[in-house]
Each structure stands twice: as structure tokens, then as C-alpha cells.
Amino acid sequence: MPVSSNKNGLKVWQRRDRNSQLLNWAGWLFGTIIFLYCWAQISDATEWFFVWDAPRIAADIGTRALPPRWGYIGTLWEPIWDTLNIATLGTLFALVLAVPVAFLAARNTTPNRYIIRPIALLIIVSSRSINSLIWALLLVAIVGPGIFAGMLAITIRSIGFCAKLLYEAIEEIDQSQVEAITATGASRWQVMAYGIVPQILPAFAGIAVFRWDINIRESTVLGLVGAGGIGLQLQGSLNTLAWPQVSLILLVILVAVLISEWVSAKVRGAII
Amino acid sequence: MLKLEQLTKVYPTGDKALTDVTLEIPSGQVVALIGPSGAGKSTLIRCINRLVSPSSGKAILDDVELTALGSAGLRRERRRMGMIFQEYALVERLTVMENVLSGRLGYVGFWRSYFRKFPQKDVDEAFRLLDRVGLLAMADKRADELSGGQRQRVGIARALIQDPALLLVDEPTASLDPKTSRQIMRLICELCKERDLAAIINIHDVALAQMFVERVIGLRFGVVQFDGPPEGLTPDVLTTIYGEEDWKETIQKVDEEDLQDVVS
Numbered sequence: 293m294p295v296s297s298n299k300n301g302l303k304v305w306q307r308r309d310r311n312s313q314l315l316n317w318a319g320w321l322f323g324t325i326i327f328l329y330c331w332a333q334i335s336d337a338t339e340w341f342f343v344w345d346a347p348r349i350a351a352d353i354g355t356r357a358l359p360p361r362w363g364y365i366g367t368l369w370e371p372i373w374d375t376l377n378i379a380t381l382g383t384l385f386a387l388v389l390a391v392p393v394a395f396l397a398a399r400n401t402t403p404n405r406y407i408i409r410p411i412a413l414l415i416i417v418s419s420r421s422i423n424s425l426i427w428a429l430l431l432v433a434i435v436g437p438g439i440f441a442g443m444l445a446i447t448i449r450s451i452g453f454c455a456k457l458l459y460e461a462i463e464e465i466d467q468s469q470v471e472a473i474t475a476t477g478a479s480r481w482q483v484m485a486y487g488i489v490p491q492i493l494p495a496f497a498g499i500a501v502f503r504w505d506i507n508i509r510e511s512t513v514l515g516l517v518g519a520g521g522i523g524l525q526l527q528g529s530l531n532t533l534a535w536p537q538v539s540l541i542l543l544v545i546l547v548a549v550l551i552s553e554w555v556s557a558k559v560r561g562a563i564i
Numbered sequence: 565m566l567k568l569e570q571l572t573k574v575y576p577t578g579d580k581a582l583t584d585v586t587l588e589i590p591s592g593q594v595v596a597l598i599g600p601s602g603a604g605k606s607t608l609i610r611c612i613n614r615l616v617s618p619s620s621g622k623a624i625l626d627d628v629e630l631t632a633l634g635s636a637g638l639r640r641e642r643r644r645m646g647m648i649f650q651e652y653a654l655v656e657r658l659t660v661m662e663n664v665l666s667g668r669l670g671y672v673g674f675w676r677s678y679f680r681k682f683p684q685k686d687v688d689e690a691f692r693l694l695d696r697v698g699l700l701a702m703a704d705k706r707a708d709e710l711s712g713g714q715r716q717r718v719g720i721a722r723a724l725i726q727d728p729a730l731l732l733v734d735e736p737t738a739s740l741d742p743k744t745s746r747q748i749m750r751l752i753c754e755l756c757k758e759r760d761l762a763a764i765i766n767i768h769d770v771a772l773a774q775m776f777v778e779r780v781i782g783l784r785f786g787v788v789q790f791d792g793p794p795e796g797l798t799p800d801v802l803t804t805i806y807g808e809e810d811w812k813e814t815i816q817k818v819d820e821e822d823l824q825d826v827v828s
Contacts, residue, residue, distance in 0.1 A: 469654070471649075472647065472654070472719075473655070473669065474642075475642060475645070475647040476668075476726055477640065477642035477670025477671075478639070478669035478677075479639060485677065486655060486669065487655065490656075490658050
């Protein structure tokens with residue numbers, strides 16, 4: 293209790309009383325000990341010689357990587373186009389699949405709270421818990437290397453993300469609009485089309501471009517595991533220590549991400 | 565004719581919102597339902613179109629027992645009960661026209677409504693109603709661009725395009741200024757007269773209710789405490805409905821103002 297009286301009978305106020313103050317200090321002490329212990333563990337496992345050497349090596353790679361090998365751009369157009377396609381198609385398919393999952397997962401639209409909702413949530417969690425690079429690894433093994441595996445990886449990873457944000461948006465709608473449409477004698481589907489969809493449309497558009505934006509970034513690395521796109525060239529150049537090519541690829545990725553960011557900002561601004 | 569027989573609603577929390585409400589409302593009669601917040605006014609009208617399902621008792625509209633209907637039958641009967649809401653409950657991101665036409669959803673198939681291909685007859689009626697409530701020029705505006713009074717007029721048009729036999733009106737004026745409140749109440753009552761519509765109007769403003777309706781029902785703790793003409797609302801009656809307060813002063817003052825307003 294922060295309010296107490298001192299020996300003169302005056303009321304005093306402190307943020308914490310003595311016990312919680314001690315507890316607070318003990319907490320900080322405990323946290324510091326854990327941090328120091330972990331730091332020591334990491335330090336023991338590190339070859340500090342390499343770390344101290346790092347600036348020199350980085351400078352060395354930098355001088356080898358610059359200037360970028362501009363002539364290499366000719367072979368990059370196709371992989372960057374593949375990368376964009378992986379991201380865009382993957383996002384589209386993910387959205388198509390995420391919408392029904394979101395409606396099944398939202399508390400106010402799910403047909404059954406005890407069976408169907410948990411299944412929908414399970415789909416969302418399992419899709420979200422695995423990184424798209426790992427999905428790509430699995431899918432390359434299953435459907436073979438190439439763009440299709442990359443697109444599937446992006447799709448599967450994005451379903452959970454989109455469905456989660458969308459079902460949260462569905463749960464936050466104004467219920468009175470739904471009530472009003474229900475009161476007209478509208479069917480279940482009509483209530484959805486008139487009472488719910490208009491309310492979640494801005495959220496849907498925002499989620500779609502946001503995820504597309506993320507997917508452009510993710511799809512640039514999928515090639516590392518053989519799932520198509522510009523990552524394949526990146527891996528090849530890294531393996532052959534072709535640093536001028538690496539710097540050019542990184543530059544191309546940067547420009548692609550910048551453009552996608554610009555486009556998604558424009559789209560979001562236009563819809564909301 | 566709407567008949568309620570011992571309608572009772574107990575919420576899962578154990579709150580008894582309505583207790584044995586028995587009423588009869590002949591067609592064409594406009595009834596004001598008054599009572600303190602939490603008296604069960606909203607629950608009562610929602611039990612009639614079953615947005616809330618009553619625990620026991622019957623609601624009967626023109627020989628159809630609403631409380632016994634399955635989901636298809638319920639949808640069919642809901643078309644005959646227009647509802648008007650306190651915060652308008654328009655679909656904010658749709659246009660005025662789409663909002664009005666949404667009153668026809670019960671008559672139109674899913675795909676037609678999805679592609680906004682309503683029958684020309686419905687569109688004509690929507691234009692006629694928008695003209696009647698004075699919003700013809702607003703048909704293409706989005707609902708969230710309108711003022712409170714305009715939105716409530718759209719709400720009224722949406723309820724009327726259903727071609728209902730009964731209007732359920734939940735606090736139509738609670739979010740409106742006094743002048744707009746009167747205009748809205750007048751509009752609702754005029755439209756009920758034009759179409760020989762019965763209506764139940766939940767309302768907080770006793771004086772406003774007295775101005776416009778022919779019958780008042782007072783509800784307290786889910787029990788009907790008063791049922792009679794508006795002149796019967798004496799300070800004693802208001803005390804039984806709302807509890808102890810100096811009613812005489814308030815009501816008479818407002819009443820005189822209102823009378824002048826009606827005359828002028």
C-alpha cells in the first residue's frame with residue numbers, strides 16, 4: 293500500500309511500499325546476473341580473434357565487391373521477375389485461402405466455437421509458426437526445385453498471417469450494423485455481404501498490400517534453398533566468391549523492395 | 565395486430581430482463597415504451613423480431629407465432645418488422661441508396677443482392693422513400709458523410725422499404741439534438757399514419773413521447789407498470805416507473821414548450 297502514516301501520524305505517499313521496493317531491486321539484480329551469465333557463455337563460445345579481425349575482412353570484401361559488376365544485370369532480369377511473381381501470386385493465393393479461414397476463426401462469425409474455430413486457429417498457428425524459408429526447404433523436397441515450390445512456400449506462410457489479422461478485424465466490427473441487416477430478414481450470406489464485408493474491406497486491403505510487401509522481401513531469399521527467384525543467383529555468386537555480382541544483386545533487391553514499399557503505401561492511401 | 569403473451573427473458577447471467585409481459589397492439593397504433601435504462605425496453609423489442617430469443621412466452625404478429633418459427637420462417641417474418649436503431653446502425657461504408665435497398669434483402673436472392681441488381685420496382689420505391697424523407701439528393705453519398713438526423717432518415721427509409729406491418733424503434737432520438745429529435749419523431753408518426761403501421765418506440769424523453777403518441781407503456785425492471793394514454797402520466801405514475809424525482813416541474817415546463825412547438 294503506497295499510502296501509510298509515519299510516526300507523527302502524517303499520511304505519506306510513495307510509489308511503492310518497502311516490500312515491493314525490495315522486490316523491485318531484487319528483480320533488477322536477478323536480471324543483471326542472468327545477463328552477465330549469458331554473456332559469459334556466448335563469450336566462451338566465440339573466437340574473439342575473428343571478431344577483432346572483422347573490420348579488416350569487411351573492408352577487404354568491400355573493396356573486392358565495389359564497383360558492382362554492372363554487366364551482370366542482363367542475367368538478373370529474369371530471376372527478379374520470377375521473384376516478383378512468386379511474391380504476388382503467393383500473396384493472391386494466400387488471400388483466397390485466408391478469407392474463409394478468418395471467417396471460421398472469428399468468434400462472431402464461426403459456425404461452431406468448439407470444433408471449427410479451434411481447427412481454423414490450428415491452421416493459422418501452424419502456418420505462422422514455420423518460416424517461409426523452411427516451408428521452401430520442405431516443398432523443394434516435395435514438389436521439386438523451382439518457382440512453384442517458392443510460390444507455395446509464400447502462400448502457406450502467408451495464410452496464417454493474413455487470416456490472423458483478418459479475423460481480428462472481423463471480431464472488431466460494429467455489431468449493430470450486423471444486427472440491422474439481420475433484422476431486415478437477410479440470409480446468413482447476405483448478412484455477411486452487407487453487414488460484415490464493407491466493414492472489413494479497408495483492413496483487408498491494408499493486410500493484402502502489407503503482406504505483399506513482406507513477401508517481396510521473403511521471396512528474394514527463397515532461391516537460397518532452390519525455390520526459384522533471385523536468391524539462386526545470390527547463392528551462386530556467394531559460393532564462387534564473386535563479390536561484385538553479390539553487391540549488384542543486393543542493390544537490385546534493395547530497389548525492388550523500395551518500389552514495393554512505394555506501391556503499397558500508394559495503394560493503402562487510395563483505399564482507406 | 566401484435567400480441568405478446570407472458571413474454572419473459574432471462575439472460576444467461578441470471579438477469580431477468582422481462583417478466584410476463586402481456587400486451588396487445590392493434591395495427592396502426594403507435595406506442596411509446598418508456599422506462600429507466602436497463603428496464604428491458606431494448607430487450608422487449610428485440611424479443612419480438614428475435615434478435616434476442618425470449619426465454620418463454622409468445623409473440624404473435626397477425627396470427628403468426630413469431631416465437632415458434634424456424635430460421636427460414638423467422639427470416640420471412642422479419643421482413644414484416646422494420647427496425648430503427650439508436651445509433652442509426654447504417655452500414656457506414658455503403659452509399660445511402662445501398663443502405664435503403666438493404667431493407668429489401670429478405671426479398672432478393674443472394675447473388676442479385678451481391679451484385680446490387682435489385683428489381684426496378686425496389687429501386688423506384690427507394691427513390692420514392694428517399695424523396696419522402698427529404699434525402700433524394702443524397703442517394704449517392706456514403707452513409708458516413710451524413711449528419712445524425714440525415715442518417716436516421718436513411719434508417720427510417722430502410723425500415724419502410726421492407727413494407728412492414730410493424731415498426732420496432734429503439735431510441736430513435738437518443739443521439740440527436742432536440743429539434744432534430746422532434747422532426748424524426750414527427751416523421752415516424754406521420755409515416756405510421758400514412759401506412760396504417762403499428763409501432764413500438766423506445767424512448768427516454770417522456771415529454772417527446774407525450775407529444776406524438778396515443779399510448780404509453782411504462783416498464784420498470786422488466787415489468788409493465790403503466791399502460792394508458794399519455795395524459796395518464798402523472799407525477800405519481802412517473803415515480804412508479806422511474807423512481808422518486810420532482811416530476812411535476814420538469815414535465816409541465818417541457819410540455820408547454822412542446823405544445824407551442826406543435827401549434828407553430
